Amino acid sequence: MEDSDHSTALRRGRRCSPTMNVRSEEHQAPSTGPRTPNRRKRGARHSDPGSIVPPSGLTPMVRHTSLTASNKRSAAPASGAGSAPRLSGEPAAVNLHQTIEGRVERRVRRKGLRDMLSKIKEEKRRSEQLAKAQITKLKAELRARDREIYRMQNATMVFDTERIWDLEQQIKDLKGQLATRSIASEEATQYFSCEWPSTPSIASTNDLMDVARDEDHFGDMTALINTLPRARPSILTPPATSPARPISPFSKDMSPTSDAPLEADRKQLQDEITSLELEVQKLTATLNSYNALGVRISDALSDGTLEKRGTSSSLEPVENQVQLLLQTMSERAAAVAHLTAIISELGFPGIDASEMIMSLASGFRAARLELEDLAPGEIKVPLTARGADILDLLLDRLRTQSKKTREDEDSIDEYHQIERSLRKQLDSRTSVMEELNIKIADAYRTLNEKEVRIRELEIGNDRLKGAVDGYVRDITELEGLIQPKSSEELLSAKKATIAELEAKIEEAVAQAAELLNEMSSTETSFTEHEHHQEAATA
Incomplete structure (x- = not known):
């Protein structure tokens, strides 16, 4: 319970060295009180002084700042035995291939989804513009007719x-x-x-x-x-x-x-x-x-038609004007019904055209909020902006996204070309590796045969050495037996025996040298094959 008075941070061991004891650090550290560990705070780098236009207060100054991470490396738990070195580059190539394929597939899916969303938004924008233009035109005509009816009512009174x-x-x-x-x-x-x-x-x-x-x-x-x-x-x-x-x-x-x-x-x-x-x-x-x-x-x-009867000449213009107004109102009613049908075909909920237009306006507002969520940053268009401003903002964002998409597509095409070239190189290296594997198998087989031959020659050499020892022993015995003979005969017999033994020894030495040469050539070819294989995998 010696360290019970200290804080948890001091009593807990370091992650980078789990075997280190805190008590050993206490002897080395100065005798000071426990302190809260100070970490380096992240700083905000202001790369852009900001826009001239004052912010609207929605999401202020998010676009003009960036957070820089600390340069301090985080301590990772050390492994006990350490990671084993990678013997070959095959797993790295496989991981790179899988990563590239996954990225390409995700980008293709995102591109298709963006194209579909852009088409839907374009169709909605066109239909909304057409409906808005027709509604504005009909409202203007209705206001003109109302003014004319009011003027006629005042004239007839x-x-x-x-x-x-x-x-x-x-x-x-x-x-x-x-x-x-x-x-x-x-x-x-x-x-x-x-x-x-x-x-x-x-x-x-x-x-x-x-x-x-x-x-x-x-x-x-x-x-x-x-x-x-x-x-x-x-x-x-x-x-x-x-x-x-x-x-x-x-x-x-x-x-x-x-x-x-x-x-x-x-x-x-x-x-x-x-x-x-x-x-x-x-x-x-x-x-x-x-x-x-x-x-x-x-x-x-009530009936929709005005019957002409014998009236005074002063009321004929009024009846004609009323007839024109009835005809115009019927045409406008048909146009409004057609416009309501067109607005209902847009797919917005609502019983009549006004509710559909209200749902359309709420859709614009929701699109504005979702745009702010998808693209964080200061947006100059307020929440109460008109649909045209929101559509312009969406078009600007879509243009920017399409430009980035084209750039990404170009980079993807480059990656595809690099991938194809890497595939070709990988195929060539694979064929070379297969040939090298065949050669290595042949070399291993030859090496095994050579090793068998070497063992046989070593056995023969041992036998030869035993025979030489026996010959020396026989020569010694013969020398002891033929000492009484004449020195000339003994010398000639000795020389003949020595020459015969030297010939046998030279033959055995030549065979051993030949075996050593074969072993060195086999080892050299095997080493070169390993070097080629490592270069191909790298």
Whole structure:
């Protein structure tokens, strides 16, 4: 428990030397307190000062920075026995071949997928542009038609409701005044026409009674005559083309001296009433024609066709314009239905064209977000951008990707050429290796035969040595036996025996030299074959 007070980093052994003990390091390290190990922090290298355009705040400054890894090599666990050296280059060539084939296959798959996605996006972009252009055109035409309908409604509105109510109220007031005035005038006329031929006494009495009876009437007429013209209410005058006013049958019996102002006022009121009745008749006829036209237009809007009837010349342009509007609206409705069918063929979800366009807009926004996920970095187009801006951005990215794809394809073609050349070289080296293997097998077989021959010769040499030893021993014995003989015979026999033995020894030495030469040539050919094989595999 000596190291229980230290931290886990100090108590744990190093990965690069698992057999090292921490206690041995404690004796070598100075007696300082435990510290947190300091590592070199990664630095951010600003290679690009940044764009002039201010960032939008989505993913700021990701494109303009790069992270540089530390130059410190990470310690790997050391193997106990160490990795055995590779004897030949065959596994490296096989791994390189497999790696190249896998990369080529993945690049081909990615290229096919990119082509398919680009075609789908191009078709969607074209259909969206066409639909957008048609929608814009139809909206502009609908706005123009709405403005024209509003202008026609304002043109056809000749009078307003307040004016009609005013006129009706004036007519009622005038009728009431006319009724009161006519009743008073009738009473006065009847009185004058009935009581005029009476006696003077009766007449004087009746005159006094009439004065008492007509006090109010006389006062009213006096106030009416003495009233200034500007103080009277303004009353509309009949037009010059109005017919002659009717004359009451009892106006001739009235006295011109006493009822002249009343007759003038009554005639003026009758003229005004007649003109007002004519205006009311005209307005009623106009209202009836407008009501009939409104009924016909509503029927036409419900049925889709407008029947032409005998109408006034002032309403014919309105009917023609309404007919044109109905025809245009039917054409626009057919165009809108066709556009809705085209938009529905695009494959976007929705019940009507507006929902499909909303789903299309959401698709553009999702494409913008996915583009940001696929290509991290600052994107100048905001999330609320129009579809055209997003399509331009996608086209720019697609152009860049297509350029990179072409470059990658060129490099892939170069890799293919290198691969073909390497395959040819590998085939040639394989054929050479097969020939060398055949030669090596022949050399091994020859070497085995030589070794067998060498063993046989060694056995023969041993036998020869034994025979030579026996010959020497025999010579020694012969020398001991033929000592009594003459020295000349002994010398000649000795020389003959020595010559014979030397011939045999020379023959054995020649055979041994020949065997040694064959062994050296076989070893040389085998060494050259191994060198050729190593060069071919490398």
